[in-house]
Amino acid sequence: MTVYCDPTRRPWPGGPDDRVPTVESLAALAAALDADPAEQLAVLGAGVPLAEALGCAEDYRINRPTLGVLLLRDQLEVTVLAAAIRAGVREVVPAGDPATLRAAAERSLRLSMQLGAAAPPGGTPQQRPEAQVVTVFAGKGGCGKSTVATNLAVTLAAGGTHRVCLIDLDLQFGDVGIMLQLAPDRTIADAIPMAGRLDEAGLRSLLTSYRPGVEVLLAPARPAEGDHVTRQLITELVAQARTMFDYIVVDTPPYFSDQVLAALDLTDRFVLVVTPDLPTLKSIRLTLDMFELLGYAAERRLVLLNRADSAVGLTVSDVERAVGSRMAVLMPSSRDVPVSVNRGVPLAVEKPRHPVSRAIGTLAERCAPEGGRAATHRRRGIFGRRS
Numbered sequence: 270m271t272v273y274c275d276p277t278r279r280p281w282p283g284g285p286d287d288r289v290p291t292v293e294s295l296a297a298l299a300a301a302l303d304a305d306p307a308e309q310l311a312v313l314g315a316g317v318p319l320a321e322a323l324g325c326a327e328d329y330r331i332n333r334p335t336l337g338v339l340l341l342r343d344q345l346e347v348t349v350l351a352a353a354i355r356a357g358v359r360e361v362v363p364a365g366d367p368a369t370l371r372a373a374a375e376r377s378l379r380l381s382m383q384l385g386a387a388a389p390p391g392g393t394p395q396q397r398p399e400a401q402v403v404t405v406f407a408g409k410g411g412c413g414k415s416t417v418a419t420n421l422a423v424t425l426a427a428g429g430t431h432r433v434c435l436i437d438l439d440l441q442f443g444d445v446g447i448m449l450q451l452a453p454d455r456t457i458a459d460a461i462p463m464a465g466r467l468d469e470a471g472l473r474s475l476l477t478s479y480r481p482g483v484e485v486l487l488a489p490a491r492p493a494e495g496d497h498v499t500r501q502l503i504t505e506l507v508a509q510a511r512t513m514f515d516y517i518v519v520d521t522p523p524y525f526s527d528q529v530l531a532a533l534d535l536t537d538r539f540v541l542v543v544t545p546d547l548p549t550l551k552s553i554r555l556t557l558d559m560f561e562l563l564g565y566a567a568e569r570r571l572v573l574l575n576r577a578d579s580a581v582g583l584t585v586s587d588v589e590r591a592v593g594s595r596m597a598v599l600m601p602s603s604r605d606v607p608v609s610v611n612r613g614v615p616l617a618v619e620k621p622r623h624p625v626s627r628a629i630g631t632l633a634e635r636c637a638p639e640g641g642r643a644a645t646h647r648r649r650g651i652f653g654r655r656s
């Protein structure tokens with residue numbers, strides 16, 4: 270499935286347990302790839318001169334689009350990264366990092382399989398329907414947005430049945446990386462040099478794989494970097510992701526930033542999280558006024574009442590009256606939620622039958638596009654359940 274090329278005879282850097290056919294020139298690589306049309310990945314070693322590597326990647330991008338090309342470099346420089354992505358390299362990987370290489374290779378092989386599966390014999394890949402964009406929002410901090418977004422993403426993926434892209438748009442204080450224990454090696458800030466020409470390979474290079482079906486676009490590691498992520502770049506990222514995934518789940522900060530407005534404009538389902546306390550209820554009224562001003566249809570909103578069972582003097586109907594809308598989902602309070610956050614594993618992964626996970630399951634069903642929902646039922650039973 271993979272061929273490694275390095276003219277300077279550096280050994281395969283993926284580790285000794287991983288045997289990979291090795292060639293010592295780009296000509297030999299071409300011969301090996303010609304001999305086996307099923308090969309799906311070429312790894313160009315750090316010893317391949319940059320210009321030759323980019324020429325080779327460009328060539329394969331046009332003549333064999335399902336083949337993934339990874340490039341190893343001793344040093345990762347932004348200019349090299351940008352040129353490589355432009356040439357069609359799927360990812361540039363540091364030469365001495367076997368774990369990153371293996372992860373990149375896995376991602377690339379998965380993408381090749383998807384492209385191959387989508388391509389009719391001898392033809393170009395078929396157009397896929399666009400992803401359903403679900404944005405989780407609340408005008409008040411600490412309501413449970415990130416908890417809902419992370420659990421919703423893994424639930425929608427249903428163990429890899431659907432492809433889900435989780436985007437952390439809390440550019441200053443995003444917690445998705447911590448909640449899923451993902452290192453911010455690549456973040457949305459790395460999209461900045463790609464602004465205006467972001468393509469599928471570019472977006473792929475920014476994503477961090479979490480579990481089957483779930484890819485994450487993490488928030489910047491340093492809050493200041495978020496300032497350079499423009500509204501236009503968010504539009505580009507979401508539009509590109511829409512062509513590659515079944516669902517996009519967007520986690521947001523507790524205010525309407527320019528970037529949040531860009532995501533909201535492309536959103537199909539707005540999940541509004543509220544908790545039964547007066548300050549939050551006041552803020553959701555303001556949020557709903559803003560939504561009306563922006564022309565977002567009420568039918569596209571789903572209000573989730575988090576900590577619905579908290580005995581704090583407000584009933585569900587009090588909340589519904591205050592919000593002026595029925596609650597789509599009631600999510601109970603449970604100490605298992607902060608425990609799961611501290612462990613870095615969403616409750617929906619660890620305890621799928623937990624009442625909180627079930628509430629997220631209801632939300633996931635409500636987030637499915639109407640047409641897609643019926644089709645999913647027929648194909649497999651929605652979210653893994655037989656129907």
Ligand SMILES: Nc1ncnc2c1ncn2[C@@H]1O[C@H](COP(=O)(O)OP(=O)(O)OP(=O)(O)O)[C@@H](O)[C@H]1O
Nearest residue numbers: 410411412413414415416523601602603606607610
């Ligand atoms: N149903 C729940 N039961 C118990 N604790 C919860 C529940 N939902 C959320 N929490 C806890 O509340 C805290 C805030 O949750 P979370 O980080 O998801 O909120 P947020 O809206 O994303 O916050 P921020 O606005 O700061 O981004 C976390 O410690 C989380 O564990």
Ligand SMILES: [Mg+2]
Nearest residue numbers: 414415439444
């Ligand atoms: Mg949050």
